[in-house]
Amino acid sequence: MIHRIEPACQTPPWQQSLAGAFREPEAFLRYLQLDRALLPAARTAARQFGLKVPREFAELITPGDPDDPLLRQVLPIGAEQLPSAGFGPDPVGDLDKAVGPGMLHKYQGRLLLIASGSCAVNCRYCFRRHYPYQEAAAYRHGWTQAVEHIHQHGDIEEIILSGGDPLTLTDSKLAALISRLEGIPHLKRLRIHTRLPVVIPSRLTNELTALLGSGRLQSVLVLHINHPRELSPGLVEGLQPMKRAGISLLNQSVLLKGVNDNADTLVALSSGLFEAGILPYYLHLLDRVAGAAHFEVKAERIRQLQDELRARLPGYLMPRVVREVAGAPAKQPVI
Ligand SMILES: *Cc1c(COP(=O)(O)O)cnc(C)c1O
Numbered sequence: 001m002i003h004r005i006e007p008a009c010q011t012p013p014w015q016q017s018l019a020g021a022f023r024e025p026e027a028f029l030r031y032l033q034l035d036r037a038l039l040p041a042a043r044t045a046a047r048q049f050g051l052k053v054p055r056e057f058a059e060l061i062t063p064g065d066p067d068d069p070l071l072r073q074v075l076p077i078g079a080e081q082l083p084s085a086g087f088g089p090d091p092v093g094d095l096d097k098a099v100g101p102g103m104l105h106k107y108q109g110r111l112l113l114i115a116s117g118s119c120a121v122n123c124r125y126c127f128r129r130h131y132p133y134q135e136a137a138a139y140r141h142g143w144t145q146a147v148e149h150i151h152q153h154g155d156i157e158e159i160i161l162s163g164g165d166p167l168t169l170t171d172s173k174l175a176a177l178i179s180r181l182e183g184i185p186h187l188k189r190l191r192i193h194t195r196l197p198v199v200i201p202s203r204l205t206n207e208l209t210a211l212l213g214s215g216r217l218q219s220v221l222v223l224h225i226n227h228p229r230e231l232s233p234g235l236v237e238g239l240q241p242m243k244r245a246g247i248s249l250l251n252q253s254v255l256l257k258g259v260n261d262n263a264d265t266l267v268a269l270s271s272g273l274f275e276a277g278i279l280p281y282y283l284h285l286l287d288r289v290a291g292a293a294h295f296e297v298k299a300e301r302i303r304q305l306q307d308e309l310r311a312r313l314p315g316y317l318m319p320r321v322v323r324e325v326a327g328a329p330a331k332q333p334v335i
């Protein structure tokens with residue numbers, strides 16, 4: 001089926017916001033009324049992995065609070081520079097397993113495409129921080145190899161667009177890809193993993209809803225929300241048309257020290273997600289990427305948190321606690 005997208009006469013608001021994101025530590029600290037003493041370390045750490053924060057996300061951060069859980073996810077700090085045993089540049093060993101440019105066929109029945117090399121926000125804990133994802137992206141060759149690979153593998157039922165953030169692609173680029181995917185008879189589901197609407201809610205355009213809600217493939221949108229305060233009114237409102245269009249909404253979080261490593265926060269997150277029409281899917285343990293050791297939660301604490309969550313949440317609001325293990329046939333449950 002052909003998806004019709006009206007030609008945009010001007011740059012959509014979300015792209016303007018993306019272009020206007022904070023990238024200078026100095027301007028960002030000033031906007032948040034934070035101590036200038038944080039600046040030298042922020043500048044040094046940003047040289048390795050740049051600061052990038054859209055204004056809509058900055059507005060959710062409490063001004064003047066250096067320990068704000070949302071700030072902690074995006075502000076470059078000195079601790080990133082400390083060497084840490086067991087933390088390396090490629091903790092998941094992903095790119096060695098590529099079956100083509102930006103194509104990971106690691107799990108049965110599902111093909112993951114690195115659909116875009118960039119993100120709307122640079123999260124300090126991200127495994128992407130050391131990777132040349134630009135070169136790895138599957139769109140590089142017009143998706144041709146990816147589409148061929150799926151054609152040749154009749155067992156692939158689900159295509160997962162990941163990244164980077166696939167929603168950095170415009171609606172018309174996504175439409176072009178999706179119409180090619182719809183032409184593959186054995187493909188049933190399209191899943192998109194994204195944090196973009198969390199940091200720029202206006203990314204949830206009517207075109208995107210139409211695109212994901214009306215095609216032949218069943219669509220699943222997996223949001224990456226780590227803290228209940230990230231469920232902004234703009235995000236929650238923007239998701240409702242998607243819900244009505246029959247798009248399944250799931251969430252995955254990363255367990256992060258100083259951000260969401262307490263039961264009250266995680267219970268409020270699950271409850272807030274459900275109110276917004278989203279089901280908790282995964283609570284990931286941190287990938288042990290160099291520069292992110294200060295986000296790691298100790299094993300003993302993880303156990304306590306899991307017990308407390310299980311006691312306080314209905315089963316359907318309990319996220320599956322998992323970790324990525326190189327070479328394993330699926331994400332591994334943490335017990
Ligand atoms: C995480 C991941 C998936 C999806 O796994 P689910 O458990 O289905 O969410 C698929 N392919 C790759 C390469 C992954 O890393």
Ligand code: SF4
Pocket residue numbers: 118119120121122123126127128163164165195196224
């Ligand atoms: S891939 Fe996800 S976690 Fe990593 S920087 Fe992009 S949005 Fe953040």
